[in-house]
Amino acid sequence: MRIAFASGKGGAGKTTVAASLAAIWPHPCLIVDADVEAPNLHLFLHPHLEAAQSVYLTVPELDSEKCTACGDCAAMCSYKAIAKLGAGLIVFADMCHGCGGCFEVCQANALKKGKRELGSLQWGSWSLKMGADQNSDQNLNQALGQTSSQTSGKNSGKTLLMGKSRVGEAMSPPLLRAIDGALAAISVGDAASVPDILIDSPPGVSCPAMTTARMADALVLVAESTPFGTYDFKLAHAAFKKLNMPLAVVMNRAGMPGNESGDAALEKYCAAEGLPLLARLPFDLQAAEAYARGYLPLLEQSANALIWQRRFGLLYDAVQRWAGGKIGQIAEPCSAVNICASGTTGAGHA
Amino acid sequence: MKIAVSSEGPGLESQVDPRFGRAAGFVIVDMESMNTEYVDNGASQVMAQGAGIETAERLSALGVGAVLSGYVGPKAFTALQAAGMQIYQDLDGRSVGDAVRCYAGGTLNPATASNK
Numbered sequence: 001m002r003i004a005f006a007s008g009k010g011g012a013g014k015t016t017v018a019a020s021l022a023a024i025w026p027h028p029c030l031i032v033d034a035d036v037e038a039p040n041l042h043l044f045l046h047p048h049l050e051a052a053q054s055v056y057l058t059v060p061e062l063d064s065e066k067c068t069a070c071g072d073c074a075a076m077c078s079y080k081a082i083a084k085l086g087a088g089l090i091v092f093a094d095m096c097h098g099c100g101g102c103f104e105v106c107q108a109n110a111l112k113k114g115k116r117e118l119g120s121l122q123w124g125s126w127s128l129k130m131g132a133d134q135n136s137d138q139n140l141n142q143a144l145g146q147t148s149s150q151t152s153g154k155n156s157g158k159t160l161l162m163g164k165s166r167v168g169e170a171m172s173p174p175l176l177r178a179i180d181g182a183l184a185a186i187s188v189g190d191a192a193s194v195p196d197i198l199i200d201s202p203p204g205v206s207c208p209a210m211t212t213a214r215m216a217d218a219l220v221l222v223a224e225s226t227p228f229g230t231y232d233f234k235l236a237h238a239a240f241k242k243l244n245m246p247l248a249v250v251m252n253r254a255g256m257p258g259n260e261s262g263d264a265a266l267e268k269y270c271a272a273e274g275l276p277l278l279a280r281l282p283f284d285l286q287a288a289e290a291y292a293r294g295y296l297p298l299l300e301q302s303a304n305a306l307i308w309q310r311r312f313g314l315l316y317d318a319v320q321r322w323a324g325g326k327i328g329q330i331a332e333p334c335s336a337v338n339i340c341a342s343g344t345t346g347a348g349h350a
Numbered sequence: 351m352k353i354a355v356s357s358e359g360p361g362l363e364s365q366v367d368p369r370f371g372r373a374a375g376f377v378i379v380d381m382e383s384m385n386t387e388y389v390d391n392g393a394s395q396v397m398a399q400g401a402g403i404e405t406a407e408r409l410s411a412l413g414v415g416a417v418l419s420g421y422v423g424p425k426a427f428t429a430l431q432a433a434g435m436q437i438y439q440d441l442d443g444r445s446v447g448d449a450v451r452c453y454a455g456g457t458l459n460p461a462t463a464s465n466k
Binding site: 074079080081083084085086088090092095170 | 399404428429430433434
């Protein structure tokens with residue numbers, strides 16, 4: 001199953017929630033950093049990264065000897081990547097969105113297929129040492145309410161896929177589609193060999209965030225209950241609910257001093273919209289301090305590591321119930337209809 | 351020769367629009383007859399990208415030989431050069447008429463690189 005973690009506002013806690021869940025995920029699991037303009041999962045998960053694979057967009061290159069300057073390509077380009085100026089044409093390759101239309105309309109065969117680098121994909125393996133003492137596996141299993149035999153061997157050897165936009169590249173959706181292609185390539189075969197995929201989305205509600213959400217089967221919105229956070233969360237909900245996919249909410253920084261009414265307002269909104277509230281993660285200054293040093297709250301370097309392991313263990317349980325048993329056992333992307341039919345997502349996605 | 355001045359309004363008394371690609375419009379002056387006409391550039395103002403390129407195309411199609419403006423972006427500059435036009439920058443802060451007089455007086459130097 002593919003679950004994306006998104007938010008309207010940046011800094012709501014997507015990376016913390018996605019990475020922490022990946023750390024305790026008791027099934028084969030791939031975590032994807034789809035925030036390609038500012039990837040940061042690798043700063044927390046410390047993967048052993050393999051060589052970066054460049055991703056390219058096919059863009060036109062003009063063969064001026066063959067070009068008859070008819071202007072058909074310039075006329076069809078909505079992005080001004082080709083302009084007719086004076087007697088000739090000129091190509092602005094960095095304006096190109098890669099639709100390929102110019103190649104189709106050129107009768108003179110004067111456009112060659114060039115390429116522009118969009119960025120790169122990079123695979124890595126990682127594992128984190130969890131817990132506040134040496135018995136981290138045991139603590140983890142307690143947190144998950146499982147015996148060690150259930151999770152032993154499954155909890156190590158995790159994989160990360162990072163997308164990284166080229167500095168100066170204006171578009172990220174084509175690179176995100178390359179991530180989607182890479183995920184499709186590993187999502188074949190028997191169910192047991194296909195990992196669950198957790199996707200750390202770009203923030204906001206524009207093309208990068210929507211493109212990423214479309215890769216997933218279900219979407220978890222991480223929401224901060226401050227006035228600013230709630231405003232952006234509502235924007236995000238309004239945008240993502242149009243995708244007709246299962247949506248759920250994780251409230252982050254609950255109980256922030258002075259923001260009690262914010263927590264209540266966010267809960268009321270979720271209830272009114274039929275959005276399952278999977279967890280209320282509390283505001284914890286020590287967790288923020290550990291995070292600022294590059295440690296997830298559930299790692300041994302964090303002051304309240306065991307408590308945070310338990311919290312994320314409970315969140316995992318809630319995600320599993322919400323997903324209606326689709327985690328850790330399916331190869332086919334589960335349809336929104338199936339999950340909605342399980343009755344866990346309320347009436348908000350008809 | 352016709353010259354085009356990026357303009358906030360339709361006449362010689364209007365202020366030079368500092369923007370080239372997203373200028374409100376252009377006052378086109380025929381330097382032989384000194385007749386003027388106004389070309390609206392609103393369609394390019396609202397473009398997500400490529401405003402400067404489209405504006406250069408528009409002026410090129412009108413047979414303009416020189417452009418007077420405030421700031422010309424790098425892509426627009428390339429496009430105007432490809433169209434064989436001369437480019438005069440940093441002419442904002444005065445009226446279109448004053449800019450045309452400066453040009454006619456022969457004291458302006460054409461730009462060799464984008465100033466934006």
